Amino acid sequence: MDALFYIFSIIAIFSALMVILVKNPLTSALYVVLCFFALAGFYILLNMQFLAAMQILVYAGAIIVLIVLVIMLLNLAKAKDTIKDFHQLSVGIISVLLLFVEIILYLNTAGETKPTGIYTNAVINKIGNTQIIGQFLFTKYVFPFEVASILLLVAVIGAYIFAKK
Amino acid sequence: MIFWLITTLIKILLVFGVLLLSAAYLTLLERKVAARIQNRLGPMEAGFHGILQPIADGIKLFFKEDIIPADANKILFILAPIIVVIPALTTFAVIPFGAPIRILGHIVPLQITNVNIGILFILALSSLGIYGVVIGGWASNSKYSLLGAIRTAAQMISYELSLALSIIGVIMIAGNLSLAQIVSSQAHMWFIVYQPVGFLIYLIASTAEMNRVPFDLGEAEGELVAGFHTEYSSMKFAFYFIGEYAQIVVNSAIITTLFLGGWEGPFLPSVLWFVLKVFVVTLIYIWFRWTYPRLRYDELMDLGWKILLPLALANIVVTGFIMILLGK
Incomplete structure (x- = not known):
């Protein structure tokens, strides 16, 4: 493995x-x-x-x-020959630096964490991970799930309106 | 462990061999059926009633000159036909083709591997078939290839939705994504009885996914020479066709497994039942090709988005309501 x-x-x-x-x-x-x-x-x-x-x-x-x-x-x-302007370059460098800081912070703080909750590997394999994900999506996380679907619907309608123009 | 390894290897070799062989002989079957429909005899020269024709074709293609256009993107040009064949051949890994048998006291399931997300595995692989077409058309650096590839890609994206949605009804009734479970839950009644609409949508959408007539706009001979494989010759050309015909076998096997009870059946051995059903569905695909004229592009898009997609969605809702009413 x-x-x-x-x-x-x-x-x-x-x-x-x-x-x-x-x-x-x-x-x-x-x-x-x-x-x-x-x-x-x-x-x-x-x-x-x-x-x-x-x-x-x-x-x-x-x-x-x-x-x-x-x-x-x-x-x-x-x-085509990429335009290297100062604006692009600075944004790129700042985001790379931020990423490095994040990685270092993560490596420093994260120790060996044990999985929590009742869903161990054995339980997941018994019920099936599709069933568990489905159950969570429609009970505990139903609100974020619906918000995400509305977001996608807005994108679809937006694309339709742009295509019509 | 060793026993498991050996049986799995044998199964893989067997499935691979049979799949490639049947892809080759499907070309003969197609030509024979086409000939019968058009009141001809078809290939008769090579062997008894043309039985050696696929081998003759294979040898011919093998010895043809292999041309790579000067302005083509070489690596992608070579890669594309390979990408077409891989998903078609790998899909069969999760399809159960017979009842479990006992060898030396071990129970061997006649299925290479039983993944618990079998259907999703099939859908994921079938969604990758598009890359071979698109990359091949683009890398050829020819306008006919590019036009064919763009048409095919737009078509495959449109029909993939209905294809995936048409299966949901089966998943709801079976309550499982594993193909072995789906087959065993059809022991009493085939799912085509509960899901006639799903079956029809899958049949039509899969024909469109394979770019076969009446949905072969990507290779419409009258307008695009040969579509995305215009620049291909020799074995690379043959690879496109192996991919296409292997896909017919695979799609027939998927329909058999999901809607026609898989290997379940009385009296005859289970493997024979499976082969028989696959053969019948294959004949339906071939029959389609020689019966219907090609659709116009806007008709194709209308059929996909305005008829099949709403029908597939309605099928899911109706199936859900009936299941609740019956208290399942």
């Missing part, structure tokens, strides 16, 4: 790096897909098969397909 974790980690980091290093936008979109596969691997190692399938189905199968379509329609074969 440990070996698998390291294999997935290497794939994830490598593909994430390649996303920003390759010049061709379509190739970098495909590296995002590879990265999502590695993440799905992590979910499976965590016994969350449902999340793994959703990761592939929603992200790799739908969202990146839309991105690929946009790249194809705009015919962005090669990224």
